[in-house]
Amino acid sequence: MECMQSVEWQALQAHFESIRNVHLRDWFAEDPERAGRYTLEVDGLLLDYSKNRIADETLDLLTALAERAGVAAVRDAMFAGERVNTTEQRPVLHVALRNRGGTPIKVDGKDVMPDIEGVLQRMAAFASAVRSGEWKGYTGRPVRNVVNIGIGGSDLGPAMAYEALKPYSQRSLTVRFVSNVDGTHLAEALRDLDPAETLFIVASKTFITQETLTNARSARDWLLRTLQDDAAVARHFVAVSTNAERVAEFGIDTGNMFEFWDWIGGRYSLCSAIGLALMVAIGDTHFGAMLDGFHAMDRHFATAPLEQNMPVLLALLGIWYNNFFGVESHALLPYDQYLARFPAYLQQCDMESNGKSIDKQGRPVTGQTGPLVWGEPGTNGQHAFYQLLHQGTKWVPCDFIGFARSQNPVGDHQDKLMANFFAQTEALAFGKSLEDVLAEGVDPELAPHRTFEGNRPSNTLLAAHLTPFVLGQLIALYEHKVFVQGVIWGVNSFDQWGVELGKVLAGRILDELTANEEPVLDHDGSTNQLIRRYRAWR
Numbered sequence: 001m002e003c004m005q006s007v008e009w010q011a012l013q014a015h016f017e018s019i020r021n022v023h024l025r026d027w028f029a030e031d032p033e034r035a036g037r038y039t040l041e042v043d044g045l046l047l048d049y050s051k052n053r054i055a056d057e058t059l060d061l062l063t064a065l066a067e068r069a070g071v072a073a074v075r076d077a078m079f080a081g082e083r084v085n086t087t088e089q090r091p092v093l094h095v096a097l098r099n100r101g102g103t104p105i106k107v108d109g110k111d112v113m114p115d116i117e118g119v120l121q122r123m124a125a126f127a128s129a130v131r132s133g134e135w136k137g138y139t140g141r142p143v144r145n146v147v148n149i150g151i152g153g154s155d156l157g158p159a160m161a162y163e164a165l166k167p168y169s170q171r172s173l174t175v176r177f178v179s180n181v182d183g184t185h186l187a188e189a190l191r192d193l194d195p196a197e198t199l200f201i202v203a204s205k206t207f208i209t210q211e212t213l214t215n216a217r218s219a220r221d222w223l224l225r226t227l228q229d230d231a232a233v234a235r236h237f238v239a240v241s242t243n244a245e246r247v248a249e250f251g252i253d254t255g256n257m258f259e260f261w262d263w264i265g266g267r268y269s270l271c272s273a274i275g276l277a278l279m280v281a282i283g284d285t286h287f288g289a290m291l292d293g294f295h296a297m298d299r300h301f302a303t304a305p306l307e308q309n310m311p312v313l314l315a316l317l318g319i320w321y322n323n324f325f326g327v328e329s330h331a332l333l334p335y336d337q338y339l340a341r342f343p344a345y346l347q348q349c350d351m352e353s354n355g356k357s358i359d360k361q362g363r364p365v366t367g368q369t370g371p372l373v374w375g376e377p378g379t380n381g382q383h384a385f386y387q388l389l390h391q392g393t394k395w396v397p398c399d400f401i402g403f404a405r406s407q408n409p410v411g412d413h414q415d416k417l418m419a420n421f422f423a424q425t426e427a428l429a430f431g432k433s434l435e436d437v438l439a440e441g442v443d444p445e446l447a448p449h450r451t452f453e454g455n456r457p458s459n460t461l462l463a464a465h466l467t468p469f470v471l472g473q474l475i476a477l478y479e480h481k482v483f484v485q486g487v488i489w490g491v492n493s494f495d496q497w498g499v500e501l502g503k504v505l506a507g508r509i510l511d512e513l514t515a516n517e518e519p520v521l522d523h524d525g526s527t528n529q530l531i532r533r534y535r536a537w538r
């Protein structure tokens with residue numbers, strides 16, 4: 001029987017009815033130990049989850065649900081290289097990419113660690129050659145610009161992590177990421193670059209993705225317009241892929257290809273060769289420190305009891321709001337400008353993984369699965385959408401992510417940033433009652449507008465400093481959170497069939513947009529009309 005029909009689920013439903021109206025104000029007033037009890041620290045990453053609408057019983061029942069779902073067994077199967085991606089019959093082994101302990105991990109009886117380490121060494125040698133200027137372009141000049149061409153998992157991970165770890169990067173290199181098939185993205189990325197000093201990393205797991213191949217072809221044309229010799233491509237293009245045949249077909253020497261494997265999902269591939277642009281930017285030592293952070297969280301996830309397991313806790317809290325309170329979204333609010341792309345990155349991780357309505361057995365799920373994931377860095381969001389977070393008719397559970405020390409300790413900026421950080425979680429949780437507002441002498445007519453009901457939950461993740469290690473921990477934390485939720489909802493978090501239909505239709509429509517003769521259109525009336533108008537205006 002699936003989890004959402006289980007007695008554990010029903011027990012949670014009954015418990016929910018009994019505590020749905022309890023206010024965080026009361027829980028904190030009743031229990032001075034609450035904050036300490038609902039805090040967990042793992043290798044310098046602190047999670048305070050006390051501002052959640054939970055009691056001890058909630059956690060017990062949620063943990064029982066995780067046990068019922070077999071979270072530990074499926075987790076162990078993933079780590080052991082079993083084919084937990086059931087619809088594609090593949091193992092799911094992003095954890096092997098950062099298996100820093102060196103223990104063997106086998107797929108079909110073969111230890112994958114030597115291959116992983118071999119690619120990491122090739123990446124490190126290449127990164128060092130580019131960074132030192134030893135790798136020369138076709139005209140003998142060193143590389144000054146690195147442009148990663150990829151999309152989805154072949155873009156968001158390295159692009160996000162490059163932004164996050166910019167202080168650790170070699171500033172003499174310009175590193176850019178081009179993903180959108182909109183020609184503007186490529187044109188703007190290249191407009192001030194010199195082809196003789198530019199290296200392209202074409203990153204695509206499948207090497208058939210329309211956007212990436214279109215951008216890569218146009219980048220090659222741009223290069224050859226100046227360098228005028230096909231032989232230049234070998235000095236200015238490298239590929240990252242699982243598909244050597246397609247890489248060769250595209251015209252990139254497979255000697256310049258960095259390999260990964262079909263048991264790495266695109267959105268889980270940052271620690272593979274997909275991270276090459278990042279490694280070139282920050283160097284292999286910092287890249288290694290990031291892998292250490294991933295590994296530390298992997299070990300915690302693999303070994304900590306469920307009730308003290310950070311990814312499991314985040315997953316269960318998410319389920320509590322998503323499935324029992326019926327909230328639809330989840331906000332990620334990093335109070336660090338370097339993490340500006342973190343919500344977008346996790347949007348793919350979460351929504352492409354658990355945006356499913358069919359379970360592993362092929363049946364429709366009986367309850368809600370993945371939430372809408374969104375967010376922006378603070379404090380910017382406070383002056384944009386936080387009004388709704390505080391007083392809107394719908395509420396949104398939030399994860400606040402902050403750091404004690406800034407990478408750029410300018411004046412008192414960091415204290416101001418973090419004062420806002422702490423203030424927001426306090427205001428959301430405790431609000432401001434009508435009595436308090438009236439007691440301040442506010443006009444009674446205005447008082448309701450100035451009241452904050454509070455009881456809006458949040459998690460706080462706090463670390464001393466945003467280092468490569470901490471970034472690795474944070475990403476692994478959310479990857480495993482998403483994994484646990486997928487297990488409980490009974491979906492396969494590792495396929496993405498939902499992106500296919502649009503790709504097929506786009507292929508057909510492309511021919512219709514570009515046909516010389518007026519095409520016979522047999523879409524629906526709206527699509528037919530829009531295509532005709534586009535052709536007329538094109």
Ligand code: F6P
Binds near residue numbers: 152203207212499
């Ligand atoms: O269309 C979705 C998707 O398949 C993602 O899952 C993936 O990260 C992205 O496209 C890019 O795919 P590739 O790395 O094969 O170019």
